[in-house]
């Protein structure tokens with residue numbers, strides 16, 4: 001069995017004087033998909049931000065790829081994160097956003113054409129992202145994360161805005177990613193998506 005590339009031990013986070021996470025543990029090996037579930041405010045996004053090095057825990061330990069996560073170039077070379085909608089570049093179309101990711105990250109997992117087709121945006125490749133629907137923009141955000149090489153994929157509610165028909169396709173894309181040896185950690189309200197991915201569940205309870 002492959003060694004863990006994400007480990008979270010006894011993690012505690014206090015924000016504005018309130019305990020948001022308390023004694024949280026999580027681990028992931030290459031090839032695993034972890035689904036963090038729990039009610040609104042349970043701390044799912046906070047935990048993902050901790051894994052991404054964007055939030056420092058008040059206590060406990062986090063290792064991602066054999067070290068504490070750090071919001072630094074070397075870390076982001078191996079880690080892809082899809083959370084809130086990204087800033088779209090003025091004047092660049094859908095296809096050009098994918099080309100830009102491929103030009104920065106050498107050795108893409110798929111071509112821009114394959115990514116456009118995977119997320120059903122092939123006919124909209126010249127449009128500016130802001131002229132797409134919410135769900136189409138979410139598909140593009142996912143494609144921009146999936147097209148580049150990475151070892152860890154962090155997703156905050158990847159199902160946001162997606163229609164029911166696309167969710168099984170997203171599950172298949174995530175299974176493919178994990179099948180290549182990546183680890184996925186996603187916060188989700190979609191038990192269907194988690195199940196379709198064969199994800200291991202981590203159910204968070206509100207800490208206070």
Ligand SMILES: Nc1ncnc2c1ncn2[C@@H]1O[C@H](COP(=O)(O)OP(=O)(O)OP(=O)(O)O)[C@@H](O)[C@H]1O
Pocket residue numbers: 015016020038039040041042043044045046047187
């Ligand atoms: N910057 C902040 N300052 C103070 N409290 C915060 C901050 N960010 C989040 N919180 C609080 O932390 C708790 C957890 O928030 P978080 O966004 O992690 O929950 P979540 O499980 O992702 O919720 P949802 O399902 O609604 O996305 C909430 O009670 C929220 O109000």
